[in-house]
Amino acid sequence: QVQLVESGGGLVQAGGSLRLSCAASGRTSSAYAMGWFRQAPGKDRQFVAAISWSAGRTYYADSVKGRFTISRDNAKSTVYLQMNSLEPEDTAVYYCAAAPGVWVVVRQYDYDYWGQGTQVTVSS
Numbered sequence: 001q002v003q004l005v006e007s008g009g010g011l012v013q014a015g016g017s018l019r020l021s022c023a024a025s026g027r028t029s030s031a032y033a034m035g036w037f038r039q040a041p042g043k044d045r046q047f048v049a050a051i052s053w054s055a056g057r058t059y060y061a062d063s064v065k066g067r068f069t070i071s072r073d074n075a076k077s078t079v080y081l082q083m084n085s086l087e088p089e090d091t092a093v094y095y096c097a098a099a100p101g102v103w104v105v106v107r108q109y110d111y112d113y114w115g116q117g118t119q120v121t122v123s124s
Helices: none
Strands: 002-007 012-015 018-024 032-039 046-051 057-059 068-073 078-083 092-100 118-123
Touching: 002 092, 018 032, 018 092, 018 118, 032 068, 032 078, 046 068, 046 078, 057 068, 078 092
Parallel strands: 012 118
Antiparallel strands: 002 018, 018 078, 032 046, 032 092, 046 057, 068 078, 092 118
16 A cells, blocks of 8 residues: 655746655555646646656656656655646646556556645646
């Protein structure tokens, strides 16, 4: 079992930046690919970014490419999402997730563990 706790959300003006963190605990000695997803009010949860176990591979949704950066520190069992040039359309609850294995995973159905989410609100 892996427990995930997100932090770093908040209210920011358009054009601003936020850095989300996701701390993992439990069975963190195993290899996990990590991902970030988001869900806006009235919409389905969507993929944002993913990173392989070694951090050698990353993958981004087109809507955030060039603005968001996913990274991880396995020594701290933490994954990050640096969000720059935020837009009102980025407003959502952001979730981190863990998938057993070493490769990048983009389908949410392949993720076994989820955090509770952190709210990001971007004002115009």
